[in-house]
Amino acid sequence: MNQFTKPAVILFDVNETLLDMTPVKRKVNSILDSRSGFRIWFGLLLQYSLVENCTNQYHDFATIGNAALDLAAVALDEEVGEHEKKAALSLMGHLKPYKDVKPGLQLLKQQGLRLATLTNSPQQTLMTQLSNSALTSYFEANLSVDAVRKFKPAVEPYQHAAAVLGVAPSEILMVAAHGWDIAGAAAAGMQTAFIRRKGQAPYTLAPKPDYSCRHIKDLANTLSVLQPGNPEAVSAR
């Protein structure tokens, strides 16, 4: 692994890494009448996306999100109507970036780095999210697992991203606020940066992330001291 070699492309996860899901969290907690409603729902959504990976079927992330809301409602012994479900899920398209994101992306671009996104969300949701959060212009490519019909952290979406971007996986730095995403990128041979958003932690049974940063600006500052292709040993931990 080219740890501490300056990457050619920075590849970002989107939900909870760039975009703040707080409005969805509040809404889901409200309709499930539980302070943990969002966590239970989003956990089921992630779990069942991998159930689909493991049973060789594919529904997009929005469709699984809808089914997972039913599972969460049963778990919490609540009734949630179709209208409420739709209202909660539609908020996914209208999230705002965390305040460190735009300045951080700007700093990364100033270093001449190529920027792209890779998400479990459907392609259309991704484009809506980037447009509504005014992030579109920062990225040269925006990729959804839709293209390969396997959810992260399976190896296929990461390999697909490397192929589309025309670089080796080792030249890509995957940036995410989820331990599972970091684990998948590392398994695919990418460099990894974990963003320490509130409530998130790396998965201790997977390889340690190459970088661990408070936010995107912090990551940009860390990378700014690396020379292109120079395996300088700079620790960001």
Place this chain on the structure above:
Amino acid sequence: MNQFTKPAVILFDVNETLLDMTPVKRKVNSILDSRSGFRIWFGLLLQYSLVENCTNQYHDFATIGNAALDLAAVALDEEVGEHEKKAALSLMGHLKPYKDVKPGLQLLKQQGLRLATLTNSPQQTLMTQLSNSALTSYFEANLSVDAVRKFKPAVEPYQHAAAVLGVAPSEILMVAAHGWDIAGAAAAGMQTAFIRRKGQAPYTLAPKPDYSCRHIKDLANTLSVLQPGNPEAVSAR
């Protein structure tokens, strides 16, 4: 799929299907200081077992359970010490069967059916669980995913079970209280029975279970009217 053909072997999931996890639930809720602590932890455990499937690594379910307890603690902003974690996880070996389980297993044996278990837990935990709950004598084989180092619902553990039991997957009825387990068994070509334990629901994006029963006695009564190898159309729904 041999729906409504009498199976040769009934294969049981263990945790939450045969054994009541209430003591673990209470303890985990207590150490995480949240009424949803258990659900968040067990959800993370299941999710990260599939992260391991998808990234081609394997730690046993107990080891992942320990790491998932750390992730749940971060999610809920709680501190959980090693001693507390160990105390919670050790309860997994001392669960009691739901009250329908022994009479149900007895009825199934009286029909001449072969009974076995297949669990994500490590082999040693499984044997301890069955011994402490006085269920060992009901089963001719007790199988852990340890043998194939892939967690359910990947196809490998189900195929392994069929091979060990010496029957085709279609001659096995997989019994579980989890939608994801039913989905995996169906993908492997097994018949499926969903047990409607509290808080559990089938996964609506996977094939519908062949049987949906309140409990194991209910399942035994449903199967009692089927003739061996006779594809009689009896609906248990």
